[in-house]
Amino acid sequence: MRPINLINVSEFLLLGLSEESELQPLIYGLFLFMYLITLFGNLLIILAISSDSHLHTPMYFFLSNLSFVDICFTSTTIPKMLWNIQTQSLVITYEGCIIQMYFFTLFVVLDDFLLTVMAYDRFVAICHPLNYTVIMNTWLCALLVLVSWIISILDSFLQTLMVLRLSFCGMVIIPHYFCELKQLVQVACSDTLLNDTVLYFSAVLLGGSPLAGIVYSYSRIVSCICGISSSQGKYKAFSTCASHLSVVSLFYRTCLGVYIYPVNAHSSHSSATASVMYTVVTPMLNPFIYSLRNKDIKRALKAFFKTAAIKRSQLF
Secondary structure, three states, X not given: OOOEEHHHOOEEEEOOOOXXXXXXXXXHHHHHHHHHHHHHHHHHHHHHHHHOHHHOOHHHHHHHHHHHHHHHHHHOOHHHHHHHHHHOOOEEEHHHHHHHXXXXXXXXXXXXXXXXXXXXXXXXXXXXXXXXXXXXXXXXHHHHHHHHHHHHHHHHHHHHHHHHOOEEOOOOEEOOOOOOHHHHHHHOOOOOHHHHHHHHHHHHHHHHXXXXXHHXXXXXXXXXHHOOOOHHHHHHHHHHHHHHHHHHHHHHXXXXXXXXXXXXXXXXXXXXXXXXXXXHHHHXXXXXXXXXXXXXXXXXXXHHHHHHHHHHHHHO
């Protein structure tokens, strides 16, 4: 069959997580619940940090950015999935698929870099506490976030251009619940050697390098913690890193598993299931991980709700 150029394709079909009709209401309810929890949880983190002047520090500045990115991250995939289940449709337009893939790639890379920046922030706080405010100044914090955005945008733009050069044969069926970059490359019928090369090189460079930075930061942190004489000091230092370590391990175990391992090592369903972990579950758990283990966040949230309740009582 003669390949059809991607420009002539008007729509793709997303098979979703399951083709069984009786499971669709369950999937719809579950993902709607997780999406709402993600939105409200991360929004509360942002509101708590912005409303409490004591939390206007580099650590919480990066955390608020991570929460914002997590909201955008889930919003690129879940609403369309819920809409397709609601309308009993598998269709996504060509333009919609490309846009979804672009923003998904952008936010997954941005999430990766923000986790690395947060690890560096913890390294400076624990290993260089006396110079922390000097090193992690407002200018450097803004620069780190800006560089993360620029790299993510450029990588996403490059990956999108690489997909635009592909050709597809007949009806394009994507065995996934969103237009994921790797899945689009797999269903193409033209030569994908260059795409695979760029994809895996990008995954190793933009996934492996930040991971190496995180591992290095925490190796230095562990070394510094071991040098602390008091057990209380060791516990306090470790407790500031525990939440971040939990998020990093959850994110990397699933994300790198999808992008680094060979295609044959995963079936379509197992790949989609792994994608659910880092696209939905991780952003949903982040607010719980950071708030439950952080006294400052819990105090800020209590103050926020108390202020909101007072304003509401005054209004009525």
